[in-house]
Amino acid sequence: MSQSTFKRKAHKGFFTRCLQALPSSAEAHDANRITIAFFCLGGLYLLGELSPSDKDRQDWTEWIWSLQSPEGGFAGSPHAPKVQGHLPSTYTALCCLALLGSPMDRLDKPALRRFLKSCQAEDGSFAPTPDTEGMFQNDARMSYCAVVCGTVADSGTEGEGRTGGFNKQKAAEYLRRCQTWEGGFASRPGVVEAQGGMTYCALSSLALLGELKGNTELEEEATRWLSQRQIGGFQGRPGKLEDVCYSFWCGGALAALGHSDLVNEEPNTAFLLNSQSPLGGFGKAPEDYPDPFHSYLALTALAMTPAREQLGLAEIDPVWNLAPEMRDRLLKPVP
Numbered sequence: 212m213s214q215s216t217f218k219r220k221a222h223k224g225f226f227t228r229c230l231q232a233l234p235s236s237a238e239a240h241d242a243n244r245i246t247i248a249f250f251c252l253g254g255l256y257l258l259g260e261l262s263p264s265d266k267d268r269q270d271w272t273e274w275i276w277s278l279q280s281p282e283g284g285f286a287g288s289p290h291a292p293k294v295q296g297h298l299p300s301t302y303t304a305l306c307c308l309a310l311l312g313s314p315m316d317r318l319d320k321p322a323l324r325r326f327l328k329s330c331q332a333e334d335g336s337f338a339p340t341p342d343t344e345g346m347f348q349n350d351a352r353m354s355y356c357a358v359v360c361g362t363v364a365d366s367g368t369e370g371e372g373r374t375g376g377f378n379k380q381k382a383a384e385y386l387r388r389c390q391t392w393e394g395g396f397a398s399r400p401g402v403v404e405a406q407g408g409m410t411y412c413a414l415s416s417l418a419l420l421g422e423l424k425g426n427t428e429l430e431e432e433a434t435r436w437l438s439q440r441q442i443g444g445f446q447g448r449p450g451k452l453e454d455v456c457y458s459f460w461c462g463g464a465l466a467a468l469g470h471s472d473l474v475n476e477e478p479n480t481a482f483l484l485n486s487q488s489p490l491g492g493f494g495k496a497p498e499d500y501p502d503p504f505h506s507y508l509a510l511t512a513l514a515m516t517p518a519r520e521q522l523g524l525a526e527i528d529p530v531w532n533l534a535p536e537m538r539d540r541l542l543k544p545v546p
């Protein structure tokens with residue numbers, strides 16, 4: 212069944228319900244909660260419907276700041292033995308604080324730089340925490356979180372101070388080594404199969420690092436691989452079914468490369484709208500149950516289409532996976 216009308220009200224209800232399931236104080240003991248909060252707050256913002264009560268806004272903001280570790284970064288949970296920084300939680304905490312309009316004056320940038328440096332491995336990759344044993348969790352997603360956090364940590368500093376605390380050259384080399392013979396990027400060097408989400412993380416990180424400079428072989432091969440992922444909506448790798456999240460991962464990666472023009476908009480938009488749930492939110496494909504992750508990424512994907520204004524969605528900066536206004540809040544120097 213085609214669902215070409217945009218179910219704005221139902222989506223607002225979906226994100227609001229998911230947010231209410233979150234604790235307003237320190238009851239949380241699940242690192243996923245900060246991530247779910249990001250998808251819900253970000254989704255409501257894109258809909259132009261992010262207007263929590265003053266009390267909710269204050270409670271959520273204080274909850275997130277309470278997760279900042281004295282050693283830098285943010286924890287996913289206040290119930291760990293001590294508040295210890297966790298890289299993906301740090302990324303989503305910063306995005307949530309921007310969405311909630313919290314000034315960044317409480318962000319301990321020197322500690323954040325030290326934290327990022329301590330997560331970086333010799334090969335340029337990043338671990339989720341400084342004391343993660345082994346490197347099995349180091350991948351392009353961790354690099355993306357580190358590069359975004361490092362860019363925020365650098366805002367307000369000039370010239371040689373803009374290191375994010377870590378070795379940017381090595382970080383970029385690691386990401387380039389994730390590119391496979393197919394043209395897309397894998398989770399880590401040596402993994403054979405490229406994947407849409409990893410390709411987004413690698414290319415957006417390289418863009419933020421100032422390492423995507425136009426017309427290199429790397430970019431041409433990535434562009435070809437990404438545009439071949441469209442089969443109406445986008446698939447994450449050859450031979451797989453289309454899934455709304457890849458309209459963002461692949462579409463966002465093409466945007467980072469300056470090739471949004473290669474997206475065939477009509478079938479992409481139709482697939483996204485057909486994946487709306489009658490109850491609000493989006494599943495990964497039509498008839499699937501909605502979840503906050505696919506719902507947020509479906510909206511960010513729609514925000515990159517020519518239908519954006521007609522649907523009444525805010526703009527998105529594809530590389531940041533945030534509205535330009537939110538990106539600027541994160542980068543605004545603190546007086």
Ligand SMILES: [Zn+2]
Pocket residue numbers: 454455456457495505
């Ligand atoms: Zn998906």
